[in-house]
Amino acid sequence: MNYFQTIRDAAILLALLIIPAVFLRANLRDPSELSWLDRALIQLSGPVQYVAEWAADGVTGVIEDYVYLLDVKSDNDHLRAENDRLQREMRTLRSNAQQVRELESLLGLRERLATETRTARVIAKDISPSFRVVRLAVDQGEQAGLHAGMPVVANQGLVGQIRRVSGRFADVLLTIDPESRVDVVVGEGRARGRIEGLGERGRYRCRIQFDRSDDQVAVGDEVFTSGLGKKFPPSILIGYISEISEQEFGLYQEGEVAPAVDFTRLDEVLILTSGPKDPDAL
């Protein structure tokens, strides 16, 4: 390095220290005490500083916005997960509430029946190709003292009777099953008759045969158990007349009954384990 280069470097180094010091002095002075040189330096540095600060603020803003967006994304993920959890909880609570309503309803039915009952949960349903329930199984069996023929009821009405008990489970013969026969009374006129399941796989229907051909019955009349033979307690709702077949010269008239029970929605049922204590309870 020659002499001039050394002098040049030394001058630049000195300038690097003096220039910021001069600018700093100008910026630190009270505005009322500024000299013409200070004012000139501030005038010179002001726009540069403004542009540079604007650029720096822009860069910072972009980064801060990006960080903010990351936070928003994180918040969104968190809220979505929270929402899913709450939705699940809500569904569970609704299901529980529905179950509680059904149990309360069964409890009310039990009190109305005034007979010894056993609550059972439906654990299996055989479904026909037309999505109709053709068979039920419940989680009570021999241990609960069940045996074949015991009436099975739900809050809406008669479900059927126990067909077979095996161990801790029992099969239920539904009122719509062709093997099911129940003695009934119909409507306010108390017309007597019998119903038997039609066993149709596409719809829930029973056939009803009236004892007398001149009984005044109409579509929509309620069909109750008669209590005859003491197999079923009297006055348990079975369903509603859905069709009457007029037979001009017949000895009896017949029709169809739509069950009151929605077999697809059954979760809990009551099994009547003893005969009715008070036949007029229902």
Added chain:
Amino acid sequence: MQRVRGSLIIVLVAFAMLLLQSVFSTVLAPHPFAPYLGLPLVYALATAPGVRPLRGALTAFAIGYSYDLFTGNPLGLHTFVFVLGYFASWLIGYLLPFRGIVFEMIFSFVLTLLLGGLLELIRGFTPGGIARSAATLSVTLFASAFATALLAPILFALVRSVDPESERTPT
């Protein structure tokens, strides 16, 4: 050309670190442990035997100037202190033969404490500046110097990796 590139990278790194520090300050460096990330870069250049003083001082000037623009301080404050810091550390580095991680940490702690004090002193003269108690100021200065010293070896190594002329002489 390689030297200029090295200096440019160091200035950009200093700017990027300042940017990150300002955005993530509450997470990365909570008050009062906010390090002066630019100063160890200046010390590293000043104590590197291969770096010419003119280039080192120009780099320190650029780093200080970017700090001034970015921090909203009076123009010249960081520029002046960083260039002064460069000269001081160059002189100490010239006089002391020691090098190594321990030297870098102690060196950074002492100089940062002094230069931080100088910064605060100059800020004290700024019209409308915020007055702080001596105790608060001391705690802030020591905490900042401590945080800077902790990070100094990394920043020294960073300078060595981007600037081929700033090789460290073994102790």
